[in-house]
Amino acid sequence: xKYFVYIAIERKExxxxxxxxxxxxxxxSLGFQEVENTRVGKFIRLTVDAAAPEAARAIAExxxxxxxxxxxxxxxxxxxxxxxENSHRPAVHGRTTAA
Amino acid sequence: xxTRIVVFPGSNxxxxxxxxxxxVLGEEDTAFVWHKDESIGEDVDLVILPGxxxxxxxxxxxxxxxxxxxxxxxxxxANEGGTVxxxxxxxxxxxESGLLPGVxxxxxxxxxxxxxxxxxxxRHDTRFTNDRTLRKTVRIPIAHGEGNFIAxxxxxxxxxxxxxxxxRYCDREGRITANANPNGSRNNIAxxxxxxxxxxxxxxxxxxxxxxxxxxxxGRGIFESLRSFFDRESSVHLRERAMVA
Numbered sequence: 001x002k003y004f005v006y007i008a009i010e011r012k013e014x015x016x017x018x019x020x021x022x023x024x025x026x027x028x029s030l031g032f033q034e035v036e037n038t039r040v041g042k043f044i045r046l047t048v049d050a051a052a053p054e055a056a057r058a059i060a061e062x063x064x065x066x067x068x069x070x071x072x073x074x075x076x077x078x079x080x081x082x083x084x085e086n087s088h089r090p091a092v093h094g095r096t097t098a099a
Numbered sequence: 100x101x102t103r104i105v106v107f108p109g110s111n112x113x114x115x116x117x118x119x120x121x122x123v124l125g126e127e128d129t130a131f132v133w134h135k136d137e138s139i140g141e142d143v144d145l146v147i148l149p150g151x152x153x154x155x156x157x158x159x160x161x162x163x164x165x166x167x168x169x170x171x172x173x174x175x176x177a178n179e180g181g182t183v184x185x186x187x188x189x190x191x192x193x194x195e196s197g198l199l200p201g202v203x204x205x206x207x208x209x210x211x212x213x214x215x216x217x218x219x220x221x222r223h224d225t226r227f228t229n230d231r232t233l234r235k236t237v238r239i240p241i242a243h244g245e246g247n248f249i250a251x252x253x254x255x256x257x258x259x260x261x262x263x264x265x266x267r268y269c270d271r272e273g274r275i276t277a278n279a280n281p282n283g284s285r286n287n288i289a290x291x292x293x294x295x296x297x298x299x300x301x302x303x304x305x306x307x308x309x310x311x312x313x314x315x316x317x318g319r320g321i322f323e324s325l326r327s328f329f330d331r332e333s334s335v336h337l338r339e340r341a342m343v344a
Contacts, residue, residue, distance in 0.1 A: 015204070015249060016207065016283070018205060018206075018207050018208070018209050018283075019205065019209060022209060067158070067162065067166070068158070070159055070162070070195070070202055072201065072202045072249075072250070072251070073202050073204060073249065
């Protein structure tokens with residue numbers, strides 16, 4: 001079974017994020033006064049061949065530890081695992097459940 | 100001084116480094132090593148990881164270069180005490196490889212910084228900084244978007260306590276000030292070495308400042324330091340062999 005595994009990589013809170021700050025200033029000037037502490041990270045989708053979702057997660061976590069994230073400055077989390085064959089959802093991230 | 104310069108796809112200061120060592124210093128035995136080569140060769144004195152944008156800086160600077168075939172032997176060579184100099188992107192590769200602590204992130208200004216800076220040389224007793232021309236504030240260019248050196252408080256304290264910081268950004272008079280810091284690096288750090296003293300990385304480009312014609316020849320001191328170090332080492336080696344004989 002193949003799975004889409006979505007990984008979010010964020011900078012640790014203690015590490016400055018000048019890019020996030022610049023975006024926040026732009027949002028502020030557009031009137032988004034409610035927004036604060038904007039951070040920029042990375043979003044990676046892997047297609048993983050595994051026996052079960054948990055096995056796919058383990059592979060993605062191992063890949064994140066070895067290469068995708070640098071533990072000195074980043075944390076990662078697997079945000080979603082979606083079986084591809086059984087999914088009629090489009091291959092994009094995001095909850096598409098109808099109301 | 101048998102010098103090998105690693106060429107990654109996207110390296111763009113490899114020829115500058117070769118020019119500095121082979122033609123300015125006149126060290127004939129200087130050559131490139133391709134990133135797919137599994138070996139750097141025998142009896143190498145110095146490995147240089149040059150500046151550039153290895154693998155397009157994809158994912159993180161230096162992150163992918165670290166896993167190229169040649170890096171396995173560079174890491175082994177460094178762990179056995181071999182001398183490695185990482186310049187700019189080479190410094191980033193050394194941090195990603197774990198051969199040097201910390202990491203280099205986007206400049207605080209978010210802009211690419213390309214200009215001459217002044218550096219305070221912190222120590223004069225290392226293989227990288229023993230040349231007498233380095234006993235002053237030196238002028239060397241920088242050219243990077245991600246040269247902001249960061250490390251956790253503990254790692255930073257270790258670096259400082261262990262005398263591993265070799266270069267700091269300073270002003271013309273040698274004062275280490277926030278204004279003289281071009282990228283936001285912690286403690287104005289421009290270059291560090293490992294605990295053992297055989298691996299050094301720095302963001303500024305000494306290979307671009309080895310001839311007066313280029314505006315500054317201050318960078319030459321780093322290569323001259325290494326040459327004197329290896330000359331001394333080989334004479335000690337010869338004496339020892341003579342004694343055994």
